[in-house]
Amino acid sequence: MEGGSSHNFVPPSAGIDKSRVLDVRPLRSLMPVFPATSQAPSFPGMPPFGHTPNGFPPFYPFNVPLSQASPDLNSEMRTPSGPMPAPIRSYRAPAPSGSDDFPEDSNGEGFFDPHVGSSASRKKTSKASSSRKKTKKNGDGGLVTNNGSGVTFVPVMSSFQIEDGNRELVNYVLMNFDALRRRICQIEENKETKTGLIKRADLKAGNILMSKKVRTNMRRRIGVVPGVEIGDIFFFRMEMCAVGLHAPSMAGIDYMTGKGDGEKDPVALSIVSSGGYDDEAEDSDVLIYSGQGGNSNNKDKEKEVADQKLERGNLALQRNLHHGNEVRVIRGMKEDVNSIAxxxxxxxxYKVHESWTERGKAGCNIFKYKLLRVPGQPPAFAVWQTLRKWKDGFSSRAGLVLQDLTSGTEPVPVSLVNEVDSEKGLASFTYFPTLKYTKSFSLMPPSFGCNCRSACQPGDMNCSCIQKNGGDFPYTSNGILVSRKQLLHECSPTCPCTPNCKNRVSQTGVKLRLEVFKTKDRGWGLRSWDSIRAGAFICEYAGEVIDEAKLKQKEGGGENDEYIFDTGRDYESFKWSYEPGLLEESPHDVNEDYNIPYRLIISAKNVGNVGRFINHSCSPNVFWQPVVYEHNNQSFVHIAFYAIRHIPPMTELTYDYGTSSNEAGSNSGPNRKNKCLCGSSKCRGYFG
Structure with a gap:
């Protein structure tokens, strides 16, 4: 990660202030019993390798009958009573009343440790694909199947890929989850104007995808999860469930049991520290983690204060201390834009270094665990801590060249940073936040604005701007793009709606705290101090609009204009929007093929904005979307950039530059190709 430190200093144990411990007592003696038998049964309840109770999908908490697996968007989630059907024993929050202990048979009885091998014999079975009838490929490599009862989405992942994933599959699952979540959110917000209620789109999306097995890394394991990288960010707990990082959707401790010497032996797999308990989480290499259970926070006045017990997740963490097993740590923090989220x-x-009990604020005894980060790992939480200091003004940015290269043009300053060499400036250009037309073009005819007096509301079919977008509001309430469109229509100056109308997202300038930074081998690049959600607007590509004759003149004259954006280039196709079959919608409702009324060529060499610094990648994390709105009595097309997936802070932003539609093999003159240095596993070797 650019700009991050590679050092991992772990403070000694003496750095913990034990004077605050009021009542310290040792935990009971635990004889280490580590499961090592290869005859242990495989995990029950983990299709396609095990079995779930009849009529239930293979994932908790979505233990609704399969007949209800695709939720009715007009109703709340329904959870029948009875034992939990999933192979998970994961706790930190107190158990619901009346269900303090789950049956032993509901828990997985084996786990995989990459250091010592599997304690359970793995059943590797898969059904033949010949049973799929009337299938066709969709744009993302998945399959859309007509089984006689409607359209059903079938993922491209095999049984073994669901069990063990990789980076590509993790991104695939996360993109499908968020695409479906955005669409459900769009549907619910359309209803909100009538009912005043909005439902949990993340839970509904998770329910649908889990029942369709659009997930990966179902095989429970200690340590690294294939395809999940340190520093990855998640905006919903269900995302972590879907990629196998942390199985429970609510509980903070994920653990499982194995069989050893005839008795169950719990092992902790992962923990989430998100501020709900009295954790001490300010140190980037040390975490003081509070146990689960009891009634330590005294929020429920009807319940008596109760000590925590050495069971479930607490016992699992203690076992990790004795065995030396690693545990995955996920840290939860408040979002800068939305303090509630x-x-x-x-x-x-991390490894559990020591444990003790102490008397909590409510007067009960609680368990404490000191975890130390395993050295040599890339920085993650440490980067967030550094960024927080920069944002609060407590620390100056190393390598800072310029505080704001936009000179106040953008709503948020954009800094210029060089930590690579001694270069202290950029080639001269004029900063301009939007497109600049220097001559008349054959443009779209002017369009009349909407009649919304305050702000355009989702579901209002009297709004002409919503009608132009196919009847749906293109953004969610927090400004996230729902789907790629052939041509996205935003409100314009002729619309009487207020300037903060949610249908003016790309016109309001940069909102993220961006920085232009010097890369090691690709010149200047762009990244953000803020985390970026999938579908979030980043910036538009600003510059001078030129015609084809001017472009040919530049190329024919040997002018090196590296800042050309051309909608006439060939771009790699990809699927980003939701799969309509998952919601029983017609596939024709979502069309991601752009329909731009005229070829748009933009040069940002002399005039431009931060968009000119976004580098090329054959595996980009940003895509471009044509957006049209009216100004000066004419409708103009703009190029707006949105995040393909969640982007962690300080990650370089990249998009696909495309290739010239001319002969691909030429490397000189107007047909020349630029050597690609993106380093992607899918790198095609050239661009432009």
């Missing part, structure tokens, strides 16, 4: 950051592997 949380961002979850995967901070890597």
């Amino acid at each position: 949380k961002i979850y950051v995967y901070d890597g592997l």
Whole structure:
């Protein structure tokens, strides 16, 4: 990660102030019993390798009958009573009343440790694909199947890929989850204007995808999860469930049991520290983690204060201390934009160093665990801590060249940073936040604005701007783009709606705290101090609009204009929007093929904004979307950039530059190609 430190200093144990411990007593003696038998049964309840109770999908908490697996968007989630059907024993929050102990048979009885091998024999079975009838490929490599009862989405992942994933599959699952979540959110917000209620789109999306097995890393394991990288961010707990990082959707301790010497032996797999308990989480390499259970916070006045017990997750963490097993740590933090929401950051592997009990604020005894980060891992939470200091003004940015290269043009300053060499400036250009037309073009005819007097409301079919967008409001209430569109229509100056109308997202300038930074081998690049949600607007590509004759003149004259954006280039196709079949919608409702009325060529060499610094990648994290709105009595097309997936802070932003539609093999003159240095596993070797 650019700009991050590679050092991991772990403070000694003496750095913990034990004077605050009021009542310290040792935990009971635990004889280490580590499961090592290869005859242990495989995990029950983990299809396609095990079995779930009849009529239930394979994932908690979505233990609704399969007949209800695709939720009715007009109703709340329904959870029948009875034992939990999933192979999970994961606790930190107190158990619901009347269900303090789950049956032993509901828990997995084996786990995989990459250091010692599996304690359970793995059943590797898969059904033949010949049973799929009337299938066709969709744009993302998945399959859309007509089984006689409607359209059903079938993922491209095989049984083994669901069990063990990789980076590509993790991104695939996360993109499908958030695409579906955004669409459900859009549907619910359309209803909100009538009912005043909005439902949990993340839970509904998770329910649908889990029942369709659009997930990966179902095989429970200690340590590293294939395809999940340190520093990855998640905006919903269900995302971590879907990729196998942390199985429970609510509880903070994820653990499982194995069989050893005839008795169950719990092992902790991962923990989430998100501020709900009295954790001490300010140190980037040390975490003081509070146990689960009891009634330590005294929020429920009807319940008596109760000590925590050495069971479940607490016992599992204690076992990790004796066995030396690693535990995955996810840290939850408040989102900068929305203080109520949380961002979850995967901070890597930790080991339980010591444990004790102390008297909590409510007067009960609680368990405490000191976890130390395993050395040599890339920084994750440490980067967030550094950024917080920069944002609060407590620390100056190393390598800072310029505080704001926009000179106040953008709502948020954009800094210029060089930590690579001694270069202290950029090639001269004029900063301009939007497109600049220097001559008349054959543009779209002017369009009349909407009649919304305050702000355009989702579901208002009297709004002409919503009608132009196919009847749906293109953004969620927090300004996130729902789907790629052939041509996205935003409100314009002729619309009487207020300037803060949610249908003016790309016109309001940069909102993220961006910085232009010097890369090691690709010149200047762009990244953000803020985390970026999938579908969030980043910036537009600003510059001078030129015609084809001017472009050919530049190329024919040998002018090196590296800042050309051309909608006439060939771009790699990809699927980003939701799969309509998951919601029983027609596939024709979502069309991601751009329909731009004229070829748009933009040069940002002399005039431009931060968009000119976004580098090329064959595996980008940003995509461009044509947006049209009216100004000066004409409708103009703009190019706006949105995040393909969640982007952690200080990650370089990249998009696909495309290739010239001319002969691909030419490397000189107007047909020349630029050598690609993106380093992606899918790198095609050239661009432009």
